[in-house]
Amino acid sequence: KAFPSLSEAEIAKLPRVKQKMVAPPFAPEHDPVAKGGPKVVEVTLTVEEMPWKLDDEAETIALTFNGSVPGPLIVVHEGDYVEVTMENPETNAMEHNVDFHSATGALGGGGLTHVLPGETAVLRWKATKPGAFVYHCAPGGSMIPYHVIKGMNGAVVVLPRDGLTDGRGNPITYDKMYYIGEQDFYVPKDENGNYMKFTEAGEDFSEVMELARGLIPTHEVFNGRVGALTGEGAMTAKVGEKVLFVHSQANRDCRPHLIGGHWNYSWEAGSFDDVPGRGHETAIIRGGSAGVFHYEFEQPGVYAYVNHNLIEATELGAVAHMVVEGEWNDDLMKQINKGGETV
């Protein structure tokens, strides 16, 4: 094992840092290459049950970690210990917990973090495998998919201490990291074909689950809402910048594609212990996982970042934009004649 088992006394002596969580698509401040040895990284997840607009027509009661869908991205290094404070404020209506795919045992910690409204649990787990991993609420039985499809999921990135490599001996660097959480919502309609509105968390349980059994969502969105990552919310970069995209879907398969680009490196199954794919046009994220994609932008302009089931993209909502500044490169692409011109 790369990282030896430590005793409780040894863990108590490790440096402790508090990770400042930020709302996606942003990633918390972090070192791409670790400085020093393992740390205890403290994170706080606070459950917020809240009304949530999906688009102009549909709204639901979302269940969230820290008020965002997806929950905040956590970034640590292999060998670190993550100490999670899981708060369920008294104002909430439902029981929650958290299952980390990156953690070992006790249903990923789900068995040790059940909190009723007004309760707080604290769990420590060790990051043993490098990669990107989903976390999500999993209170038991049908409540597991219900909480997940209400938005209660996020991701952890466990970086190798020495940083990323291409699996062929070369380091991979990046200038920024974005986190896209793709989310399926199942909003039931009434007999007139209008989206139903509910006022309390859990009130729509039977209608939502009946619809969900059909496995076809009404909405499939990035970062919680149609249009969350377009316009004002668009991601940005400059020509020459290297961007690491973390993409999670806690329930359904999806297929991230950057229109006008093609991943330089893709850790599609999310593990940094794999040799990354190179030059993939489109990836598949296994439902219930997070993958990582690296791209160095070579052209300016607006890129659409989509789920390339194009029906899910334009009709269900899975579209983001990436606005890139810089100089156009004619060698890579040149408009010889514009439509409308006589050739």
Place this chain on the structure above:
Amino acid sequence: KAFPSLSEAEIAKLPRVKQKMVAPPFAPEHDPVAKGGPKVVEVTLTVEEMPWKLDDEAETIALTFNGSVPGPLIVVHEGDYVEVTMENPETNAMEHNVDFHSATGALGGGGLTHVLPGETAVLRWKATKPGAFVYHCAPGGSMIPYHVIKGMNGAVVVLPRDGLTDGRGNPITYDKMYYIGEQDFYVPKDENGNYMKFTEAGEDFSEVMELARGLIPTHEVFNGRVGALTGEGAMTAKVGEKVLFVHSQANRDCRPHLIGGHWNYSWEAGSFDDVPGRGHETAIIRGGSAGVFHYEFEQPGVYAYVNHNLIEATELGAVAHMVVEGEWNDDLMKQINKGGETV
């Protein structure tokens, strides 16, 4: 080619062994590393058309190999010859055959094994590629999906003669092997919304196929029934044991995930000629294939093994349990404060 073509006379001189088939999730006795050279391995597949309870509400007439869904796991070594006796007892109503994805030519043997009730066919095929492969009935046309979604499929594991490796020069060992066959069922409902019951194999053909055309199953289960691998049927291991999971789905994509674990090695596409993935949280099984996953258990407790489309898991039935005994490791995970306690 690793294994030279043998003449009929040479094959006649090979040692012959009869593989004792066992019902899944168990695997037949076998040597992880082959002792000696190629053998002829005899297996018998007997078709059983039988009433089949899926849960408290739904039942169907299943079409099975040897009375289980999935059919029995076959385990051989690369270079072995498999001699299959395919029996269709006179008491059955339908024609059947068997297509081995691991076999070469004649539609995987499907073209050479058609048996009407009362008939028996014998087919020999050579295991040329190491990996896990689906076998299934494929009598022709719409009968192909009908027989497959009625349960008539199983898997073969073709081990490298020298055993498994991590693709980086290191052998991989295992203490036990489990076989999970994931199965989609399409049980039609009547006008009152109750599951329809039929009494004869093939009687529900048009209703089932009309429903199946919609591509959304009513049930998605492990080993034939909701709950087949929980409670009494749960799989077991001890901390420190290495378990090899073979997972097949003969028709639909699915995404095996072990809650509280993460595959040490995953041959997701089922080939032992690939370098296995490491540290994957969730895999995707391509519809019509079998994959293999290796995990060394590090913590005791109950693990849920699910299809991580969580709706398919809890609502459609794709949940199994793994009960693991041993000592808890605080280094990997520790409950610092329980919900309900004041922090």
Place this chain on the structure above:
Amino acid sequence: KAFPSLSEAEIAKLPRVKQKMVAPPFAPEHDPVAKGGPKVVEVTLTVEEMPWKLDDEAETIALTFNGSVPGPLIVVHEGDYVEVTMENPETNAMEHNVDFHSATGALGGGGLTHVLPGETAVLRWKATKPGAFVYHCAPGGSMIPYHVIKGMNGAVVVLPRDGLTDGRGNPITYDKMYYIGEQDFYVPKDENGNYMKFTEAGEDFSEVMELARGLIPTHEVFNGRVGALTGEGAMTAKVGEKVLFVHSQANRDCRPHLIGGHWNYSWEAGSFDDVPGRGHETAIIRGGSAGVFHYEFEQPGVYAYVNHNLIEATELGAVAHMVVEGEWNDDLMKQINKGGETV
């Protein structure tokens, strides 16, 4: 970078070749290993909006590149420049464009190739990454999936200049290349359950898109029609021949499987910069991508090439045939006893 940026003057001096496009499943004439340095390869894509029979019952108005579904395969080498003439004849009704997944910037060229009926655009892009890539029409918003699910997509193969390798130092050769474009169609039905007929391109937009939102196609076919690649249209080979299959699906995931064979090499995600998988029974094509599969035929007979969701294969149309001539090999498979015989 392997291929340095060239100035406009340098590009002007490169050799120019016109690629003669052929209808799928055939591939254009090409050199598996490039002779000489980069070229400018001229291709012409002409949009044809046309009535299109899917089977005996359903027809639609297809939107096509060059009158076929999928559009013609383009084959170039890494480092080549592709100069695309995109023609939208005056007789058409709709605006079109073309987005190449293999191109860099401007939405894959989609932003620079919008053509109204009567217009022609010319775009040049450089093939920088080796692999198989989808191209498709993407005029904007809901018109993107509409044009794609009406057939307006094809593929480009960018070969490494030195030819294919197995990623372990050995060259991979092939005797022929076939191109299978898998296509989902969504044909709406009227209140009597009959497929609706329309007469003009775009007239069925709202009905098709309403149906498409449900994500379940009415047809899933190879090369545009049920049965396009069976009977007269079957693909052919001889025992000992090596065939390279290029398989694209511009929208939905699919799972190519050759009944009776198993890929020798599979570049499932479509990149020739990946180490190909070996011995895969079934692949998954991510919706919005093209993959490549290599098989050397070892047995004569009829092979079915299917999407191994068998419901999609036999009920929705995703079946092709491969007719192979040569000598049967008893070592690989032998019928010991035929069904019907007493054993």
